[in-house]
Amino acid sequence: MDTIHLDGRSWSANHQSIEDDDQVQTIRKGPWTEEEDFRLIHYVNIHGEGHWDHLARSAGLKRTGKSCRFRWLNYLRPGIRRGNFTLQEQLLILELHLRWGNRWSKIAQFLNGRTDNEIKNYWRTRVQKQAKLMKCDVNSKQFQATMRYVWMPRLGEQMGATSSCSYNANMMDRGLISYDHETRGSTADDPAMSLPEVISAITSYEKEGSNSQDTPTHNILSGSNHQSFQCCNDCFEVGDFLDHLFNDTEFVGFLQEQLFD
DNA sequence: AAGCCCGCCAACCGCCCACCA
DNA sequence: TTGGTGGGCGGTTGGCGGGCT
Numbered sequence A: 001m002d003t004i005h006l007d008g009r010s011w012s013a014n015h016q017s018i019e020d021d022d023q024v025q026t027i028r029k030g031p032w033t034e035e036e037d038f039r040l041i042h043y044v045n046i047h048g049e050g051h052w053d054h055l056a057r058s059a060g061l062k063r064t065g066k067s068c069r070f071r072w073l074n075y076l077r078p079g080i081r082r083g084n085f086t087l088q089e090q091l092l093i094l095e096l097h098l099r100w101g102n103r104w105s106k107i108a109q110f111l112n113g114r115t116d117n118e119i120k121n122y123w124r125t126r127v128q129k130q131a132k133l134m135k136c137d138v139n140s141k142q143f144q145a146t147m148r149y150v151w152m153p154r155l156g157e158q159m160g161a162t163s164s165c166s167y168n169a170n171m172m173d174r175g176l177i178s179y180d181h182e183t184r185g186s187t188a189d190d191p192a193m194s195l196p197e198v199i200s201a202i203t204s205y206e207k208e209g210s211n212s213q214d215t216p217t218h219n220i221l222s223g224s225n226h227q228s229f230q231c232c233n234d235c236f237e238v239g240d241f242l243d244h245l246f247n248d249t250e251f252v253g254f255l256q257e258q259l260f261d
Numbered sequence B: 001a002a003g004c005c006c007g008c009c010a011a012c013c014g015c016c017c018a019c020c021a
Numbered sequence C: 001t002t003g004g005t006g007g008g009c010g011g012t013t014g015g016c017g018g019g020c021t
Helices: A034-047 A052-058 A065-076 A087-100 A104-108 A116-133 A141-173 A195-208 A238-246 A249-260
Strands: A003-006 A009-012 A228-231 A234-237
Touching (some): A065 A116, A087 A104, A087 A116, A104 A116
């Protein structure tokens, strides 16, 4: 019988049922115990991955092959990183999701040590929550525009110049972006709304709509490079400015009507 | 202190595809 | 060609814990 020593504890790893006197293999569900984890780690270390149904039986685990595979790939496999996502990782997830949608495993390939399940959970708990707050669909162009022009610039700013450069270089290296992050302009095949389109919508809104002096869209455009905006006597960076705009339900409604319906 | 609510996340489920006999 | 099997993937669920009343 082999003995595994890990975290100051020892586990026997005989490849028999956890309950030897139980002849009927009832399938266990729910959280994995430490002993189950050690059995799985031990077996995979010796025999390698794959053939999960056979592995489950041979390792004496009362689990389905799928359950063993899931546990190994998402929690026990060496190199798994856990904990909060860094700003760079969050930005990468937003960027890649705009590109590929719910292709979690594909997205996970670009985040070293992160699993598709973890990214999926992040998306559903954090990002979809924001969509719910905005009362729009997470896949709508409106929400994608918010991601691209509000959150991503904000994350970029938070990351600071150094990490932003490394993020851009990383993305460029991978061939994932081809547009200029300084202006956030989109490429011709980019389905999301480009910054010029947003500006055009804002301008149109100014012409057609609200004459109120206290709306966020009053007196907004200044300069020609669209990098900063004057609004209500305050100067906004593009991210903050659009954040401001998207908090204006009147503007959001107009934008939706003009561009997305 | 107790009950309730809600967010997070580990884990399961079902579908689909690739491979092989 | 077809049926069985294993594995991959996205969607969903349920339990736990922390915060709030």
